[in-house]
Amino acid sequence: MTNHWVDIKNANLVLIMGGNAAEAHPCGFKWVTEAKAHKGAQLIVIDPRFNRSAAMADYYAPIRTGTDIAFLGGVIHYLLSHDKINHEYVKAYTNAGYLVNSAYGFEDGLFTGYEPAKRAYDKSTWSYVKGPDGYVEVDATMTDPRCVMNLMKAHYARYTPEVVSNICGTPQDQFLHVCEMIAETSAPTKTLTIMYALGWTQHTVGTQMIRTAAMVQLLLGNIGMAGGGVNALRGHSNIQGLTDLGLMSNLLPGYMTLPMEQETDFQKYLEVRALKPLRPGQLSYWQNYPKFHVSLMKAWYGDAATKDNDYAFDYLPKLDKIYDILQVFELMHQGKMNGYFCQGFNPLASFPNKAKIGGALAKLKYLVVIDPLATETSEFWQNFGPYNDVDPTKIQTEVFRLPSTCFAEENGSLVNSSRWLQWHYQGADPPGEAKADPEIVAGIFLKLRELYRKEGGAFPDPIVNLTWNYAIPAAPHPEELAREYNGRALADLTDPADPTKVVLKAGQQLDSFAQLKDDGSTACGCWIFSGAWTEKGNIMARRDTADPSGLGETLGWAFAWPANRRILYNRASCDPAGKPWDPRRDIIHWNGSKWVGFDVPDFKPDSAPAQDMGPFIMQPEGVARFFTLDKVIDGPFPEHYEPFETPISTNPLHPKVVSNPAARVFKDDLEAFGTAKDFPYAATTYRLTEHFHFWTKHAKINAILQPEQFVEIGEELAKEKGLKAGDQVMVRSNRGFLKAVAVVTKRIKPLTVNGKTVHTVGVPIHWGFKGVAKNGYITNTLTPYVGDANVQTPEFKSFLVDIEKA
């Protein structure tokens, strides 16, 4: 979230799209009911189904799954053509006036530089025009046809209400009504907040959907404002912490990145990441990358990381490509991966195309499953009748199941959607032989280290030199790990203004990442978490609800990264002169000598407004980007592409380029896509309030509340197919089938799309063949094996099925 859960209550208008907060985030949804009850806020819900959130909405509009860019692109067009934007904000805080490379263009669905053989772009033309001083050229009047604003206007001029309605199936009057409601929040004293979740991420254009939402909010001047922002609702209680700590194949903690294969030179590795300002006077905070990186390597390798060995840069793996889950299971499926450690997730149920996942697991020599529950993955080799119809005698994979604790059986911190690290305490002893994850991993590590020490091997250094100074090496304590990610001084740290003054003594916990050094005198396991466990103790355990602003800015509650800041980009809540756009939303302001207020300024605290530093300090421009240069791989402006399985078999905007041309598709998976001829219905998967993923079907009460697998279809489709509520139905995609009970509902209506009637079939995900709920089919039997072009999140939300009575 740019903002945080409590802040939702400050919104005038709440847009839930690409998510279903009432269903999947019922506790967070309370802040929507607060906004409605106490601020008179309106709630808009846009979704293929009239869902639990829609039941609470003041206005609901339907949309065909996978077409949100068309919808939001239409909103951009509306705002620009009706002049409903915050002009001063757009001018001062975005790159709307920046001039773009004259070679850049977009035609017939493709941006310049497309290389069909590679399914990738040469992004060199997606760049700014730079002046002789090395800075980007800006036309503050925004009259230059090559400025971002005019390119954006031209790009979205195609997204007229007729076009939007034709693609999305949203009736034009409803689309326009939503536009009008959104447009009202372009007033500096009104805000819109956008809440989204997997309904945006799980598409081959997921990253771009979210970007389109960000563009809408920038036009309206709603980023950085209390009650504004683009707010990702995270699913697992610690999935935010997972990304923060960099548990992705290409990430390091704190959103640093691993080097690629060709990046063998340490200084160059740092240089391309420590971005120099693109405009005069900008902070470009990533210039501090070397401090974050060196401190991380000191935390990991201690004395073995020295200036002379480039702080152990050679210890880091260098990637030839990104090993996301789809890539990993593809390799496994090809027989190129022999062993797999599966910790705290259930790929057989959670990943697309179950047949492929099960087939891949069967090719492993060994599989280690670390989980509190007996997951489907750990029993992928067992026959469970129709639910898992495999022949165990043909599967040779050796499976090791290591029972772990669940969150309630351990101390630790969880990072929620608000970026708050909240410490929690053990509530029960773990059952049986279950051990905490750190203990299990420590056991494996210590054994490996012993083997490397004894036998050497090709390159034992990264293993044998890893810092492991825990009181009980076989069971690191959560407190020790937390202190480590906060970081500490390795030498006495002095005040930069007065070098005779020692701020921290060697060995003391850091106060914040501002103290990090690139000379090896600080160690920090995750720079954005610095400040979570200081010399004052465990900051994450604080529980002070004091809220002097009345805006939910409870700075004494837990710790929010970065630097205990609650609303990101909060400098943008003030006009360029440093005065809040809305006096009732005064979270920070310039008091004449510094930035002060109820939040921690997301800004250089003493940079006067006259110095023209932009509020988006992580960007080398200091401003937010409508045109996003080469930062995403599928285009500098979001463009509507159809899901890979589209019910209309074309893209009305550019029939020659139907789906995302830059999305990676493996050959077998391409062949496994179905077409609308055989599978005429648009399907989407989702969660239900009564369950949490594939866990709570193991819990009796949840199983009572939602006992049996079902699929949802509209009354019209049911009539066509001769189905009624309670019937057993079979849902088939080109990859497999499932059988479930039909829920026939008025809440899913057929949509008219490109002259065709499109029915939606809704398929909840929660069932499987382990647990106390009634056994069911794994929903991801149906889903296609293709991911978002940028981050490879699978396209679970849009695919094709057929349905019939079972």
Place this chain on the structure above:
Amino acid sequence: MASQSLDIARRSATTTQPPNVRGDVPKVAKLIDISKCIGCKACQAACMEWNDYRDKVGTCNGTYNNPPDLDADQWTVMRFTEYEPEGGKLEWLIRKDGCMHCADPGCLKACPAPGAIVQYGNGIVDFHEEHCIGCGYCITGCPFDIPRLSKKDGKAYKCTLCSDRVAVGLEPACIKSCPTGALVFGTKDDMIHHAEGRIADLNSRGFAQAALYDPKGVGGTHVMYVLPHGDKPEIYDRLPKDPGISPWVSVWKGVTKPILGLGLGVIALGGFIHYVTKGPNEADDEDAKEDKHERR
């Protein structure tokens, strides 16, 4: 919260004077704000946990209603209704169903077993199953179709309004668990005041008929609803528009004694038995007419 005495104000099939040395205690109420309920069933889960009962894992009947009905092992359920009036907007109405804790409880009046049903000074109507003889008259006496006989022990069960929690100054378990503030609990006066604010908000959102449901026919209730369509309670899965206790129950009640005064009671008993076996025909027909929206 004011002191929640568990003084018993009324007791089924009992005519002795109730204790009243403490005088009037404040009446309590639960307010269910339908306009804020997302149907998450947290309240249902909390009720199972606090009151320590578990239904069986059932099946899906093609709706979101799970379990599909109240039961001795299910004291509260969410009832989902898809309401789409001709030419109007679709609404998904979600009503938490359970005992209404009537000020004038038909169940208690119909109950022939001394002390099986009691009403506390604070208004809560509670079943004391150890005295229940399993006759099921309470079911017939209840205008809201709430109590259920257990197949395990043959006794009647329903929501207690968490009388054990309320007695020690806690809110009911379902209230504590509700994430959206759809459930609130306090003195009945405070809840009526809270409802007024909610109704004003609903009025401003186009629900001109929003109203508090506190039906007079049963003397008012200690569980009340804020209904966005206050003029049409029946669209919320057959919430009765004008609930009342069958006159037969009153007659029966008039003659109910620990030992039946047989001579006088015979006529009343005949009528009551007819009512028990055939049901309140009139009311049923009306319900059936109103039940044009399927449960979802």
